[in-house]
Amino acid sequence: MKVVFISPLLAYKCRGDNMQEIVSKKLEDNIKYLDEQFTDSPDVKRQKLLLKDGTPALLVYVEGLIDTSLLQRDILPSLMNMESSNIFDESLQIANLPSANTILSDNLKVLISYILSGWPVICINGFDRAIAVNLIKYEKRGISEATMEKNVKGSNEAFIESLNTNISVLRRSIKNERLKFKMIVLGDITNQSVAIGYIEDLANPKIVEVLSKKIKEIKYDGLFDVGYIEQLIADNQITPFPHYMSTERPDKTVSCLLEGMIAILLDGTPSALLAPVSFFSFFQAPDDYNGNWMVASLIRLLRMFGLIIALFLPALYIAIVSYHYYMIPLNLLIPLAESRARVPFPPIIEVLILETTLEMIREATIRLPTFIATSLGVVGGLIIGQAAVDAGIVSNIIIIVVSITAIASFLIPNYDMALTIRYIRFIVMFFAAIFGIIGVVISGVFLLAHLVILESMGEPYFKPMFPFRLNDFKDTLLRPSLKALRKRPSIAHPLDKSRGKK
Amino acid sequence: MMNNKANEISSGQVFIFVVSGQIGFGILSLASTLAEDVGHDGWIAIAFAGLITALLICMIVATLKRFDNITIIEINNIIFGKYIGRVLSLFIIAYLTYTAVLMMRKFNDIIKISALRLTPSIVLTSFLIIPIVYLSWYGLKYICRYSTLKIILILTVVLYYMLLLKYLRFTFLQPIGAAGGMKIIKVSFSPFTSFIGYELLTFIYPYIKDKKKVLKSALYANAFTVAFYIITVAFLTGFFGETMLEQLIYPVFSLARAYRAPVFERLDLFFISLWFPIMVSTVLVYYFCAYNSLKRLFNIENNKPKSKILIWSFTIMVVLLSRLPRDMIQLNTLFDQLGYIATVYVGFIFICYALSFIKRRKKKNEKAS
Structure with a gap:
């Protein structure tokens, strides 16, 4: 040390x-x-x-x-x-x-x-x-590997609890005097330091100003994570969606700083908060940019497909099996009917039994030591699933539906967003049980309506899609080659729009 | 949230708004009404009607330009004085509410026919209105953002037509103009009612940021609608033939059932589901205009608690009123009359336009004396 x-x-x-x-x-x-x-x-x-x-x-x-x-x-x-x-x-x-x-x-x-x-x-x-x-020296953790956001290529560093170290990590990556940190003290009792990092002449000064003003106005006794800041400065309180992105990866923070965004670092937390962000940035991983753009585009599409599956698949199952069974192909209908014939519950209860079990397993494994968690996964996944089918509590198909949904929801790179998607899935399922496919469609419409009214630092949350911006839209569902990404995304209104002079 | 910025829209969003108002319910049965009147030449009638609509849009925008930055509600107050103006405004709002109610009812009925036969209508309507109320509460900007989806969905519908291209018989459309030129022009009034929605410009004019491009956006929107209508009607006529078309109530939905997908066999429900968000946004723009005009009439645009009471009572009113039409036959009759009422309203705007010159002259005279 x-x-x-x-x-x-x-x-x-x-x-x-x-x-x-x-x-x-x-x-x-x-x-x-x-x-x-x-x-x-x-x-x-x-x-x-x-x-x-x-x-x-x-x-x-x-x-x-x-x-x-x-x-x-x-x-x-x-x-x-x-x-x-x-x-x-x-x-x-x-x-x-x-x-x-x-x-x-x-x-x-x-x-x-x-x-x-x-x-x-x-x-x-x-x-x-x-x-x-100044003789500050206290016991702290060394810089360790990122645990929540794994990466195949690129740096594997993660932030640690010490603010000084985190700032020095960022400074080490951006060797430029224009990287600035505004310091603010927060917490009426804890007196914690907050650093608002941005790149001068790149980040929009208006956004920096609004953000620092918002953070200065926070009155709270102590903040234990950047999540506290996120909640206290959120534009819209009635929403399950994360307004700002918290990340434990310095490389992600650096790339966002280079796009003109602002990073908030809080003393005592191993993560940074990035603002303003759009809905789609929660589905981008640093790895997308490290490799070939065609492969990365395919992975992006896969992730978006995963999002739709994670949101709507169980709801569609419920809607189709309860109301619109004629939509199922005949060859599939017979095994489904055979399997469903033994189950005494309506589809919604059937799905809820399995989904709740799965969510319980997921929640349990987070807090358990790793070696127990693995065996719990085996017990939960294999034994309960098969036994439930044998006992006639659920049907075969539903096991597949729920498992695919679970796998799809693991594709979402951001933990906060994954939680939100899980939450919304249950709401859509509920309406699908009452109104069938109409419930699914109208829930989707309402979800879109909600996403459209959300704003992150005054910027539309669903930006490159609605309202449509072609330049930014290129880098959402697909990932164009770096040579085609000569312009910075407009979400943060960067002062300098072009990346790298030709 | 409730500030005027939430209502501010760009001229590009005017395009989306006008398309939202126009495409929705009329097109569902347009092809079969036209088949009854002019046989297979419906698409020519649509082109005529589109031209008339374009002219009307030009005149509406010219009227609005004379009164800068106000809606029809304030225009009434200026021209007819406070009391008569308010009564007239109430009538106009009643027209908007009536349209929203009928559309809500039709939306509800279409869902009942195509998917949920047994769900109580009042429950279904209350559910369908949730996203409409939600977006109206937040403002025009968000409505236009949401309605962008509509443009994408309409393009998807056109893509769906491509799947059925091989069943198309061009002989159904020939000979072109068999019904006779005069007859086609005469019936072009009937598709004309399917174009209503542009008159909503009179309610959102002050919220548009760059007013110079309004006319251009509105005309582009009209052209988009005309193009979509012509494609749809010509396609339906070429697909079903006029005799078959006459007997169908919603030929667009019947078309959905025509396609057999390789594995899934029946994709019609998915195709019909595509129409629900489209219909939501049509009801949405009428609902919003009625609600916002009420707010402007009572002068509570920036009063949050009172707006809350207003939107709740207005929503309950719309849901209850949508139960009034007895059955589908009565609903369709009322729906057909909607076009006449809209025309009366457009006529009223032109009276305002004419009166505005007199008013202006009066003022000038007053100033001169």
């Missing part, structure tokens, strides 16, 4: 009350104030020391957030070998300490927030300013 020098803390503002506590020239007053603030805080260490000329000083830090050995080895010896007047130059506002990152402040509230973020603070008797030194 190394010491991270990039600091989001510069954005720290004094939150809460307006009373400004000023650093007193008398050290005793400062000690008294800090003691009051840090009662019952065993991890906040307050160390008194004497400088070379006998001036008393106070060192305050949080154990576990700072690099103690560095403090011991470099800061303390040089501090104790200095005269008080040498330590900082009042006129130049420079602290004369062997550290790469120091801050001078006279506001005790600000200093406290620095202390709590891993900056040791030094107060010296006779001076109305204190020095904060």
Whole structure:
């Protein structure tokens, strides 16, 4: 683990009350104030020391957030070998300490927030300013492999919980000074940093402004995932669809930044939130762009086909078997009728039994350890399915229908969207049971109506399709060759529309 | 959500809007009515009717241009004064509601015939109206976005005709013009009623962003409708022949049953299902115009709670009124009369146009004195 020098803390503002506590020239007053603030805080260490000329000083830090050995080895010896007047130059506002990152402040509230973020603070008797030194170092996970969004080719890095590391990962990919991060502090109690990343001269400044304003207006005690931000700034609250895309992949984030989108990173969460996005971007995987465009186009089409299957197949089964059995080809009708003859339930109950079982297996395997989850899959998939047919609870065909639906729903690359599609499938099934094929069609119409009214950051959610934009539409159902994708998608209204100069 | 931006549309969306108003119910039975009147020359009558409609569209847009940025509701107030104007506006809204109600009923009946014979009508209508109410609540922009689907579906329907191309007999269409020129022109009024929908322009004019291109978009939309009608009627005549066509109620749906798919055998329900979203958007534009005109009449365009009450009561009214026609025969009679009422309305717009000159002159005189 190394010491991270990039600091989001510069954005720290004094939150809460307006009373400004000023650093007193008398050290005793400062000690008294800090003691009051840090009662019952065993991890906040307050160390008194004497400088070379006998001036008393106070060192305050949080154990576990700072690099103690560095403090011991470099800061303390040089501090104790200095005269008080040498330590900082009042006129130049420079602290004369062997550290790469120091801050001078006279506001005790600000200093406290620095202390709590891993900056040791030094107060010296006779001076109305204190020095904060950046020595942040805490235990964190190393950069690991992406687990939710797997990829065949390309980078396999994933974001981690530390905001500094995530920013440095992005900076490493985009070595350009135009990559900017706006820092905002969120969480009334937790004081978390949020970074709004964008590429200057590319991202539309209006969208950046609207988004940062929206995020600044969030009032909540603590945010534990970017999903909190997503929900709190959503344009339309009554919808199952995700408004913004959360991803754990830095490469995806980078490619979206290059399209003029905006990435929101939150301290403590291993994912980024991308905005504005369209419905179709949830069905694109980074792998689509890594290989041959013809193959990728076929896979895109397969995914869209999967979407339709995942939404409508069980509903169509219910509608056709309950109301319009004459639509089934005769050769198929006989085995279906034989199989259905043993089942005492109407089709909707039959489908619901299996779908609910499947959803339960799915939900159970998420939280179980991997080795149990595998065996659960075998038990659920093979044994229950076959036994249910043998016992005459469900018919043969329905097992196929439900399995194909499940497989189709696994094609959706984004987890949030996959959940939404599962949810909608049940609604469509419900209406199919009441109104047959009309239920399916009108549910589809309503779904489309809903998608059409949704907006992500004021941009139509269903954009390249309705309203139709040919240039963007090329890259939705199919994936044209990179040479044909010379223009950036218009969803984020990028300032520079062409990619790469000819 | 309820701001005026949600209603703002571009001139491209005007195209979609006009097509939405026009194509929907009339075409379903148009071919058989025409076969009764002019035999196999129906498509020529349609071309005539399309020309008349194009002229009417030009005149409507000219009228609207004289009064910048207002709908017919405000035009009434200006020309006829506050009280008479409001009464006239109520009549116009009643016409829109009546059309929406009849279409809703017909939609419901078509579904009952083709798929759900036993479902209670009131339940079915309440279900069908959900997406209509939902989109009307959010505004015109979203309605036009949704109706883009309609254009795609219509093109799909034309593609479906291609499947049946080999059964087409061109001898059914020959000799061209056998019915006689005068007769064709005379009956061109009957397809003319199938073109209604363009008059809705008078209700959405202020919401269009670039008004210079309105006429062009509306005429293109009309041309699209004419092209689709001609293709459909000529195809149906060539497929069934005029004697057979006369006996069919909805020849478009009968055509669906004609095709035998290799494995699935019967795809007709899928084809008929294609028409449901098309019909939804036709009811939708009438419903929206009626609802929005009511909002403008009561001046509650930006009042959310009152609009909510209005849309609920209006929806319940439409659902209940759609139960009034006794049976399909009465419904069809009422539907045929719809064309006359629409024509009366178009005539009314021209009276407004004429009166606007008098009004303007009066104002000028007042200013001069």
